[in-house]
Amino acid sequence: MEVALSAGARLGSYEIVGTLGEGGMGVVYEARHERLRQRVALKVLEPRLSRSEVARERMIREGRAVAKVSHPHIVGVHDAGFERGYAYLVMELLEGEDLAQHLRRHGAFEPSDAVDLLLPVTAALEAAHRSGIVHRDLKPSNLFLTRLPSGTLSPKVVDFGISKLQDATMGLTATAEVLGTPAYMAPEQIDAAREVDHRADLYALGVILYECVTGRRPFEGAQRPLALLHAVSEGKFTPPRELAPQLSKGLEKIILRCLSREPDARFATALELADALLPHASDAGRTRFADLDPRGPGPATRAALEPHDDAPTVARGGSATVMWVAIGLPLVVALVAIASLFDGDDVYAVSVTTSPVDAEIVLDGEGVGVGALDTELPRDGASHTLVVTAEDHAPFEITFTDEPPPRVITLEPRGPTEPPAEPPVEVEVPAPSPPRARPARRGTSTRRADPAPPETASSNSAPSNTAPSNSAPSNTAPPGAAPSAAPAPREEPAAPSGLPVVGDLPLLGR
Structure with a gap:
């Protein structure tokens, strides 16, 4: 490596x-x-x-x-x-272990537990197949098992498309890799790999179900790769009930149909396989699948109540068992429906996926994942708040009680936004004060000067070295005054009449 x-x-x-x-x-x-x-x-x-x-x-x-x-x-x-x-x-x-590791440590499942575990996988395959994706390498090591807060095993399908990558490999090493898991390959994958479609995944799921309920694979006896490939092509294996007598005939028929050599003899879709499995699941398993069923809860509920001739019956008491046999099938279905009302699950599944896939999911103020959430909550009347956020998207928030939120949450992208325009600032400018008459000095005349603009005010009297306190400032500094650090631009002053001018300044007499 x-x-x-x-x-x-x-x-x-x-x-x-x-x-x-x-x-x-x-x-x-x-x-x-x-x-x-x-x-x-x-x-x-x-x-x-x-x-x-x-x-x-x-x-x-x-x-x-x-x-x-x-x-x-x-x-x-x-x-x-x-x-x-x-x-x-x-x-x-993901945190947990794959199904292969679980089988090695714990052995075979009870039939209803195996069905409960694999029903979500049928929903995942249905979604993938509808998107035009065929796994082609489905096996226990590609089913990763996480646990819900209630302790229930929750599978996730991993490694989609790996077998397609194997088509690009060359040489002896690549061939050995293709032969690594032939026990889960459909016969058509061996005989004509280019003709493989989604029904090859249903074959592999049948092999996995066989292994979950019996503790061994259908072609366990064939050890050498060529012998194993030949056994898969021939389709000869031990019927599962010979290895697991507790298995119902109906569930065995489902497994055998999945393992049919001809693709046309198998279930047409993963959803059709799920409908066949539902009567063999537990009440909790059926409820969880109803939340995943793309058709909504209606078909799943009807399938769960459909009777089957060999499904094991769990008696709640001796008299109840006698009553079921005596009064016949229609009332049995009614009793199952009524029992489900009183013995309903005390938890409900919350399965959410987001678009975009990197959206952050917060449940009751706590970050619980990115892109997907799969958990269970107690049905106790408590309200829960789900918030989904992603960069450049509007957030989504919903509060729910004893009923799950939407399974798919799509955030709306935010459009380009402009900063709000600031309101104009009104500046109050004080009106200029009118010029006031300068008080007359002793010994001088009080001759009034003609009014002039403040910037170019002139007088017929001899100019003074000090400007009046309320007059407009002059653009020229008086002689002897210190120059300012940053003088304002000067305008051409009007020379007082009768005085010689040098440059732009009137020549003042001493």
């Missing part, structure tokens, strides 16, 4: 914090945005692939496509780039 970025290294606006994991395609790091300080997962292709222009373009194109899906059960993709020979994707940072 050529990729080696140490803590403190930078790619674009992201600083490497540490290594989260490695794979055949590259390394996943924990990183932090240098300005926003947001923690993210940075997936970096190994340089051998990063040098391939086809691989780089496909990685960026797939990252852009997944970012458009914006689903609470698909890992969020925030950015993509290429710098210093490294192609990378910036993704939502």
Whole structure:
């Protein structure tokens, strides 16, 4: 593996914090945005692939496509780039473990728990398929499990489009990588990879469901790669009920239909598969899926109440079981509906995705995520406030009580704004004072001068070296006076009549 970025290294606006994991395609790091300080997962292709222009373009194109899906059960993709020979994707940072690790530690699930876990995955696949995206590499290690505050496992689909990147690889190493997970590949992926469509993902989900309820994969016995590929192509495996007798016949039929060799024999869509699984889920699982169903709660509710001939019945008491058998099917459906009113869930799911994907989500005054929120709240009558903000967008705020907010919140971009014009400032200018007559000195005449503008006032009497206190200031300094630091521009003074003029100043007699 050529990729080696140490803590403190930078790619674009992201600083490497540490290594989260490695794979055949590259390394996943924990990183932090240098300005926003947001923690993210940075997936970096190994340089051998990063040098391939086809691989780089496909990685960026797939990252852009997944970012458009914006689903609470698909890992969020925030950015993509290429710098210093490294192609990378910036993704939502998840905490938990993948399904493969969980199965190794805990073994098989109870059938209803397995259905509860995978129902959100069908919703995620439906959203991806509607956007024209086929995963092609769905497997337990690509289903990451986080936990809701209630402790419920919540899956997220990761690594969309990786198999398309593998098309760009060459040589023996690339071939070995393609054979790394053939146990989850549909037969058509082996026989004619170019003809693969979204039903290959439904096949892989059937393999995962088989493994969740039995604790082993359908083609576990084939150890060598060629033998495994042959077994997948032939479609021969042990029926799941032989390994898990507690499995209902109806759920086994669903698994077998997913694993059909011919794509046309499988479910047509992920939503059709979800409808088939709903009767085998728990009440809580059906409620959570109703919030994810793109058709709204109606179809999911109807599917949840549809009877099936082999679904296990949980008796609340001996007499109740006898009554169900005696009075027949229609009343059983009514009893289930009535029971759901009294035994309803005491929590409700809050699953929110935002546009733009880097919007910050605040719930009850506390930051809870960026781009997506997947949590549960108690149905206790308390009000909650959700605020979504993003740079250059108008904020969104909603208050809700015992009912979830909208699943998709789109912020309106702000247009260019101009600063408000300042009101004109009115300056009160005092009117000039009229000139006052100068008091007569002793021994002099009181001859009145003709009125003149203050700037060029003149007198027929001999000028004095001191200006009157209330007259307009003169533009020429009296003889002997100190010059001012910054004299005002001078205007041509009018020379008093009868006095010789030198330059622009009247020559004063002694």
